[in-house]
Amino acid sequence: DTEVTQTPKHLVMGMTNKKSLKCEQHMGHRAMYWYKQKAKKPPELMFVYSYEKLSINESVPSRFSPECPNSSLLNLHLHALQPEDSALYLCASSRRALPAVSNQPQHFGDGTRLSIL
Amino acid sequence: GIQVEQSPPDLILQEGANSTLRCNFSDSVNNLQWFHQNPWGQLINLFYIPSGTKQNGRLSATTVATERYSLLYISSSQTTDSGVYFCAARGGSEKLVFGKGTKLTVNP
Secondary structure (H helix, E strand, O other): OOEEEEEEEEEEEEOOOOOEEEEEEOOOEEEEEEEEOOOOOOOOEEEEEEOEEEEEEEOOOOOEEEEEEEEEEEEEEEEEEOOOHEEEEEEEEEOOOOOOOHHHEEEEOEEEEEEEE | OOEEEEEEEEEEEEEOOOOOEEEEEEEOEEEEEEEOOOOOOOOOEEEEEEOOEEEEOEEEEEEEEHEEEEEEEEEOOOOHHOOOEEEEEOOOOOOOEEEEOOOEEEEE
């Protein structure tokens, strides 16, 4: 799904670093999502934004801080991560947000592969 | 919340063979998607199919919502079909729940 663009594709960082993942879509979608995927596991939802407001936080540790500055852009700010946070981070978007979000397909970006040293 | 189960967990085929992957879900859904994740990690949308039947080339999918299952058919498989196939479903909430996937290996 190349209509959702994620940068960078790969990121290696130390536990004391601060970095950000970026996700962008220009399809006019008003719901955006962050997922985390560990090796040999399915993607797990982290956050949902609807109309630029955080609507779901799946009890994600505060070292992950999402931000949605506008309807096209979603960031994930990272600080003081642990080695177990190494994973593939996927961004997705869907056309409509609440209350009709359930019946719209999600479109995924190619992900950022994150390694914590 | 909704539960999604996929079978089989692993499948090995010879090139040219046909296969059927199954997805069972525990509650009524208004979103069901099939994805293919290639060895590079890209998650590719195959079908958005909360009900009915769709076809795209060698792939087709059928969802029988009243019986809470969906099937993905792959015909004349190719080595490039290898990877993990995920079914994901959503009911009344915003949360898309993924099954554990079927790992498909197509040998030449």
